[in-house]
Amino acid sequence: MLELQTKIHDEQRQGEAYAPFANDTHTYKKHFYIESYGCAMNFSDSEIVASILQAEGFGATRNIEEEANLIFLNTCSIREKAEQTVRKRLTEFRKLKLSQPGLLIGMLGCMAERLKSKLLEEEKLVDMVVGPDAYRSLPGLIEEAGSGQKAVNVLLSREETYADISPIRLDSNGISAFVSIMRGCNNMCSFCVVPFTRGRERSRDAYSIVAEAQNLFDRGFKEVTLLGQNVDSYYWMDEQKDIVVTFANLLEQVALISPDLRVRFSTSHPKDITDEVLYTIAKYENICNYIHLPVQSGSTRVLQLMNRTYTREWYLAKVDRIKEIIPDCGISSDIIAGFCSETEEDHLDTISVMEYSKYDLSYMYFYSERPGTLAERRYEDDIPENVKKRRLQEIVEVQGRLSRESNKRDLGKTFKVLIEGDSKRNSNEWRGKNSQNKVIVFPKANYDLKKGDYAFVKVNDCTQATLLGEIVEQA
The missing domain is CATH 2.40.50.140 (Nucleic acid-binding proteins)
Incomplete structure (x- = not known):
């Protein structure tokens, strides 16, 4: 069994307060406010940004009107609705800026690269645009924006993992925390913009992950969620010791910190989750029996258009394998209704996969074409919106029934x-x-x-x- 070091790197790296919004607003002369949208990775990134800003003398605040010197929106480009929400909030903050000279507004995250020129120059909604791999440059960008210049850094990195930065736990309940284990994605699903906004996969130093989880437990946290766009493809090597760490190895080492520390993870790509991972979950009581296993569509034809690299039959076999090795495992999914050229038969294939898998929960959407994706370049978004919405509603109704049935099966347990x-x-x-x-x-x-x-x-x-x-x- 692989043993990883659990040595804490240094006191500054691990941080102190887990709820700066609640405790720290009166200990700093300068303050920042962050609003996050989208996936758990964005919320985790905001905690990294908070740590960088705190080191520069900024404290977190909720009092935007009276205390905030910096306002950041950590953005999401996955769906059009999220972008619309961000634009609305930026417009509101821009009005606030007119009455508060010196207030700086910045956009972080996935919308940065695609909309930087439009938001900076044409609409003049922001003073800074900072991509997901450029947060270390924030101090210089803040200084640049403060002098009246437009500050931009959206460069993607092949190395950046922020492994040495201890996140400040924003709005934490003190019980559960995210721990980022990798960044980027190599999968190139045709509907997804993430590989273009977050770059290629790179795995974080395993020692720093275990050390962060150990420190969280030492501070009273009882649950960590290991985060990545595709956690099952985690792979890190200590070249000096010739040690290779897979996701199953990493899961085990975090679980060994204490039986009282629960371990979760998100998200899995069906093609990458291995028997080794499943057996590791089954072996340790404190690794939660829950897997988020996005299917997106139940039609093999549509899955091929989506570039998901598996078939309907392959996915159902993976569900069978999970239930064989972890009989009481909870399974949830992501589902897209109305992808390009989807037929009624394709739609019914999706519903039949839901029925077979008996999902406890699903995150369900109708297809929203995203600029810059492979689907935008290759396919016509040819399903009328009313058809997308009708199919989505049918999927939602099926999932509602499945969720009720799943919960009823737990009666008496x-x-x-x-x-x-x-x-x-x-x-x-x-x-x-x-x-x-x-x-x-x-x-x-x-x-x-x-x-x-x-x-x-x-x-x-x-x-x-x-x-x-x-x-x-x-x-």
């Missing part, structure tokens, strides 16, 4: 639940998740429990989205 905090609706109830990533709400009763504790909860009832139970014993 007892799960180990990590308490994340009060229920949103009732402060006399706890809210937590089980290993399968399902939300469970249960009365606090007279048990001496707190956020971050584990409890065994028996499920008595459910809704489509939530399991409802009662404590049967403390973990």
Whole structure:
């Protein structure tokens, strides 16, 4: 078994506060505000940006009108709606800037490369545009923008992983945290802009990942989610020691930090998740029995157009393998309705894959053509929007039924639940998740429990989205 070092690199690298919005706003003369959109990777990146800004003397704030000297939007280009939302927010912030001379507005992340000229020069909505691999250059860009110049750095890198930067945990509950293990993507799915906005895959130093997870646990965190555009293709080599670390190796080493530290990961590409990973999940109780396995379409023909590199039959065999090795594994998915040339038969193929896989949850969208993607260059976006929306609604209805059926199958079962905090609706109830990533709400009763504790909860009832139970014993 591969052993990785768990040595903490240095005190500064690991940071201190996990909730600067709550605690740090009055200890700094300059303040920043970050708003994040899109995937978990964007939110993780915002925590890296916060660390870089804190080192430059900026504290985080929510008080935009009175305290913010910098406003950043960390953007997403995956869907058109996200871009529309970002544009609206930039317009609102630009109005605020008119009444607050000296306020700087910056755009971070995936929209940076594609829209830099338009937003800087034509619409004049931002003062800075910074791509996902250029966050180290922020201090210089802030200085440049402060002198009245337009500041831009959208260069992609083949090496940058920010491994030496300790993220500042923005708005953290103090229980769960993201740990980025790699950046970029090599898959070139025809509908996706990520390879063009985040560059090629590169895996982060394994020692620094384990050290960050160890430090989080030492500070009271009880759950880490290992993040990457395609975590299963994680591959890192220590050339000096001639050690190769695969994703299965990395999962195991993070799990070995403590049995009380839960380990999750996202996202898996079906073509890359291996038996080695599945057996590692099955071996360790604290690696959660939950896999997000995006299918996108249930039609082999459409999957080929999407450049997903697997067939319908291959995907279903992977679902079978997961359930064979991890019988109680929760599975969720991503689904796109109305991709180029999709027929009614293709659409029904997608629904049949959902029925077979029995997803607990799905993230469902209708196709939104993104500029710069392979699909934009190769195919006609020829499905009318009303047809896309109708197919999406049918997919949503099927998933709603599958989610209810999945939750009903859990009635009478007892799960180990990590308490994340009060229920949103009732402060006399706890809210937590089980290993399968399902939300469970249960009365606090007279048990001496707190956020971050584990409890065994028996499920008595459910809704489509939530399991409802009662404590049967403390973990």
